[in-house]
Amino acid sequence: MGAVGTFRFDLCTLPPEAEALRGEVREFLRETLGDMPPVKRARSWGGFDREFTRTVAARGWIGMTWPRRYGGHERSALERYVVLEEMLAAGAPVGAHWIADRQSGPLLLRFGTEAQRERFLPAIARGELALAIGMSEPDSGSDLASIRTRAERVDGGYRVNGTKVWTSNVHRADYMIALFRTRVVPEKKHEGLSQFLVDPKSPGITIRPIIELSGAHHFNEVVFQDAFVPEDMRVGEEGAGWKQVGAELAFERSGPERYLSCLALLVELIRAAPADPGERMAVAIGRLVAHLATLRQMSLSVAGMLQRGENPNLEAALVKDLGTNFEQEIPEIVHGLLGCEPTARGSDLQQVLGYLVQHAPSFSLRGGTREILRGIIARGLGLR
Amino acid sequence: MSELRSILADTVTRLFTDRVTKDVLETAEQGQWPAALWQALEESGLTLPLVTEKQGGAGGTWGDAHVLLAAAGRFGPPVPLAETIIASWLLSESGLEVPLGPLTVAPVHRGDVLRLERGSGGWRLSGTARRLPWGGSAGHLVVVTSPDGPASGARAMVALVAAGHAQVTPDHNLALEPRDTLVFDNTPVLTAAPAPPLIPGDIVWLCGALARSAQMAGGLESLLAQTVQYAGERKQFGKPIGSFQAIQWQCAILGEQTAAAASAAASAFSAADRSGPAEATFEIAVAKSRTGEAAGIGAGIAHQVHGAIGFTYEHSLHFVTRRLWSWRAECGGESYWAERLGREAASRGADALWPYITSR
Numbered sequence: 001m002g003a004v005g006t007f008r009f010d011l012c013t014l015p016p017e018a019e020a021l022r023g024e025v026r027e028f029l030r031e032t033l034g035d036m037p038p039v040k041r042a043r044s045w046g047g048f049d050r051e052f053t054r055t056v057a058a059r060g061w062i063g064m065t066w067p068r069r070y071g072g073h074e075r076s077a078l079e080r081y082v083v084l085e086e087m088l089a090a091g092a093p094v095g096a097h098w099i100a101d102r103q104s105g106p107l108l109l110r111f112g113t114e115a116q117r118e119r120f121l122p123a124i125a126r127g128e129l130a131l132a133i134g135m136s137e138p139d140s141g142s143d144l145a146s147i148r149t150r151a152e153r154v155d156g157g158y159r160v161n162g163t164k165v166w167t168s169n170v171h172r173a174d175y176m177i178a179l180f181r182t183r184v185v186p187e188k189k190h191e192g193l194s195q196f197l198v199d200p201k202s203p204g205i206t207i208r209p210i211i212e213l214s215g216a217h218h219f220n221e222v223v224f225q226d227a228f229v230p231e232d233m234r235v236g237e238e239g240a241g242w243k244q245v246g247a248e249l250a251f252e253r254s255g256p257e258r259y260l261s262c263l264a265l266l267v268e269l270i271r272a273a274p275a276d277p278g279e280r281m282a283v284a285i286g287r288l289v290a291h292l293a294t295l296r297q298m299s300l301s302v303a304g305m306l307q308r309g310e311n312p313n314l315e316a317a318l319v320k321d322l323g324t325n326f327e328q329e330i331p332e333i334v335h336g337l338l339g340c341e342p343t344a345r346g347s348d349l350q351q352v353l354g355y356l357v358q359h360a361p362s363f364s365l366r367g368g369t370r371e372i373l374r375g376i377i378a379r380g381l382g383l384r
Numbered sequence: 385m386s387e388l389r390s391i392l393a394d395t396v397t398r399l400f401t402d403r404v405t406k407d408v409l410e411t412a413e414q415g416q417w418p419a420a421l422w423q424a425l426e427e428s429g430l431t432l433p434l435v436t437e438k439q440g441g442a443g444g445t446w447g448d449a450h451v452l453l454a455a456a457g458r459f460g461p462p463v464p465l466a467e468t469i470i471a472s473w474l475l476s477e478s479g480l481e482v483p484l485g486p487l488t489v490a491p492v493h494r495g496d497v498l499r500l501e502r503g504s505g506g507w508r509l510s511g512t513a514r515r516l517p518w519g520g521s522a523g524h525l526v527v528v529t530s531p532d533g534p535a536s537g538a539r540a541m542v543a544l545v546a547a548g549h550a551q552v553t554p555d556h557n558l559a560l561e562p563r564d565t566l567v568f569d570n571t572p573v574l575t576a577a578p579a580p581p582l583i584p585g586d587i588v589w590l591c592g593a594l595a596r597s598a599q600m601a602g603g604l605e606s607l608l609a610q611t612v613q614y615a616g617e618r619k620q621f622g623k624p625i626g627s628f629q630a631i632q633w634q635c636a637i638l639g640e641q642t643a644a645a646a647s648a649a650a651s652a653f654s655a656a657d658r659s660g661p662a663e664a665t666f667e668i669a670v671a672k673s674r675t676g677e678a679a680g681i682g683a684g685i686a687h688q689v690h691g692a693i694g695f696t697y698e699h700s701l702h703f704v705t706r707r708l709w710s711w712r713a714e715c716g717g718e719s720y721w722a723e724r725l726g727r728e729a730a731s732r733g734a735d736a737l738w739p740y741i742t743s744r
């Protein structure tokens with residue numbers, strides 16, 4: 001019987017400058033969001049508002065950790081963490097910059113050409129460029145390496161044919177970073193993949209809305225028919241796509257958005273509780289508070305690892321799986337306690353419940369399904 | 385990690401690896417006091433992490449104590465290490481001398497009222513302390529009383545009582561760790577002093593919950609290590625059971641619960657260092673309820689993955705799981721602490737939830 005050294009969650013204490021920033025962000029959100037109704041706040045990073053994004057950018061809160069010469073602000077990963085968690089906790093409509101700030105920007109910073117960095121990063125940091133992610137395809141979800149959309153070399157670039165699906169916000173994005181097959185290597189599906197910056201408005205690209213079960217339009221199907229992508233829009237080496245996507249997904253999984261999606265509902269539950277909530281409700285709320293506090297500590301530890309330049313892949317997968325379970329439990333617990341009907345109108349609580357009960361199933365699908373994450377964790381523990 | 389902390393971590397891990405053998409665990413379960421183990425702990429300077437160096441301790445922090453208690457959770461040494469750490473800290477904080485030998489603390493059950501009265505020739509103790517860890521085998525007992533019961537705000541008293549002056553009814557918990565009931569009837573105490581202001585009447589309960597959180601988190605680490613190892617070794621259908629997704633996911637969930645428990649416990653010890661345990665009730669409540677929940681889930685998974693062999697007395701899995709099932713109920717179970725957290729959250733109000741969490 002001994003200690004296992006497979007994952008580490010060292011406590012991370014935020015430095016004073018990060019805590020000072022928290023005050024600024026709260027003040028900003030109070031002013032900007034005003035009395036935004038709870039059901040809007042429940043949308044969290046599902047909310048897309050370019051004007052809001054530009055205001056956030058003007059405060060220097062997009063691309064916070066990037067070098068100044070690319071429009072960044074050279075602040076610490078922990079300062080960035082505080083901004084993110086405050087935005088999420090307030091339910092700010094951060095969707096127009098979330099993807100670019102979280103994964104596309106860091107991807108370009110790491111693998112992009114100098115020209116790509118100079119062109120795209122400052123525009124992202126100004127809040128002017130919304131990005132989308134084109135990875136999934138109709139026949140390739142969890143088995144991402146099996147994608148078939150082909151990018152064939154032609155004069156000056158690539159000709160693309162195939163279909164991407166579930167592409168969030170591409171109908172309002174300025175660019176998408178897509179994963180295509182540039183070479184077919186039999187029996188080796190992880191080889192021959194490459195990433196590209198694609199302008200979704202280029203000829204040969206058709207975007208069709210896919211309506212979610214709630215009636216909302218958020219993701220899309222993107223069909224490529226002889227679409228042209230210039231050579232200089234390839235991100236990284238040809239054939240290095242799989243490695244790059246792995247790094248990108250690690251950025252995607254490591255943030256606080258994987259446990260806070262139902263915070264708005266917990267807040268409304270507490271608002272609905274009487275001054276003496278009674279034992280049953282107090283126990284349920286208290287248990288959620290304990291989970292929330294613990295997940296925040298864990299998420300903060302991951303941020304601490306990023307700040308120290310360590311690789312938190314396993315830790316991020318652990319937090320995401322625990323976090324999405326927590327998020328998905330909240331609507332169930334609220335239902336169990338109150339039994340009130342989830343509705344589109346009704347009280348704030350009913351509306352938030354109505355929105356979240358319909359969106360909760362996606363929390364353990366997006367960014368890698370629960371089953372895939374558990375496989376990553378098992379491998380990290382040495383089982384695969 | 386500070387130098388002291390890494391020395392403590394290395395020393396305690398080495399000592400427990402050598403000395404907390406199956407044989408030691410089993411003979412202790414038959415009621416024998418593991419004198420050599422205790423002596424080794426004392427000689428290595430591991431029993432008094434929170435006592436000042438001047439008083440013969442290590443002069444460490446709660447974070448240092450955490451390292452020892454997590455190790456105690458991983459190995460399950462059948463001695464009152466947690467109780468001695470808390471008891472000696474209470475004595476040290478109250479300016480009282482710390483005796484050698486194993487100590488225990490009272491009361492560990494809410495509702496147990498111990499009264500300290502000044503009689504002719506000094507302080508005397510009366511009342512019943514139920515199910516004290518090692519109540520019958522500890523050399524001394526540290527009692528915290530407050531004049532109007534444990535929950536009152538009045539200044540608490542800390543008293544040291546020598547063993548052998550109480551009427552003892554021996555018993556034990558599921559893990560066969562002693563849990564003895566002691567009755568005091570005008571029993572003379574060795575020394576007593578008013579507790580410093582930051583030590584309230586329910587301090588034993590709070591520190592007990594804090595210690596058990598660390599022990600449970602440590603116990604889960606051991607379960608994870610044992611379970612992952614077993615899943616890699618045990619073969620069925622011609623391959624290791626760990627190659628089945630169903631088993632991999634069980635191990636992943638066990639890993640998640642272990643990580644959550646470790647984080648919750650670490651955070652409570654760090655809060656205890658920031659402001660003293662009495663001001664860390666939020667973090668202690670989070671830690672005790674979260675580690676307790678993880679303990680139940682984790683024990684279930686560990687047994688499922690081990691199959692029938694893990695259900696035997698012969699296999700050593702139960703040294704951890706029986707402890708977890710006992711510890712999670714001590715010093716407040718999950719619902720006790722969750723209820724406190726829930727009532728506090730409700731009284732702070734909905735809009736204070738996030739600001740409060742981030743201010744801790």
Ligand SMILES: Cc1cc2nc3c(=O)[nH]c(=O)nc-3n(C[C@H](O)[C@H](O)[C@H](O)COP(=O)(O)OP(=O)(O)OC[C@H]3O[C@@H](n4cnc5c(N)ncnc54)[C@H](O)[C@@H]3O)c2cc1C
Pocket residue numbers: 132133134135136137140141142143165166167168169219362365366367368369370371372629
């Ligand atoms: C709200 C939302 C937004 C999204 N946005 C984007 C986006 O912007 N860009 C993008 O590219 N994609 C996006 N996705 C797609 C997302 O990445 C995929 O849904 C995900 O990768 C799973 O693929 P799938 O839906 O095809 O399910 P499948 O892979 O078909 O899985 C179906 C079920 O089978 C399980 N399963 C699959 N393989 C295994 C296995 N090996 N072992 C055990 N179980 C397995 C899965 O866990 C799941 O439960 C989004 C999805 C959602 C829900």
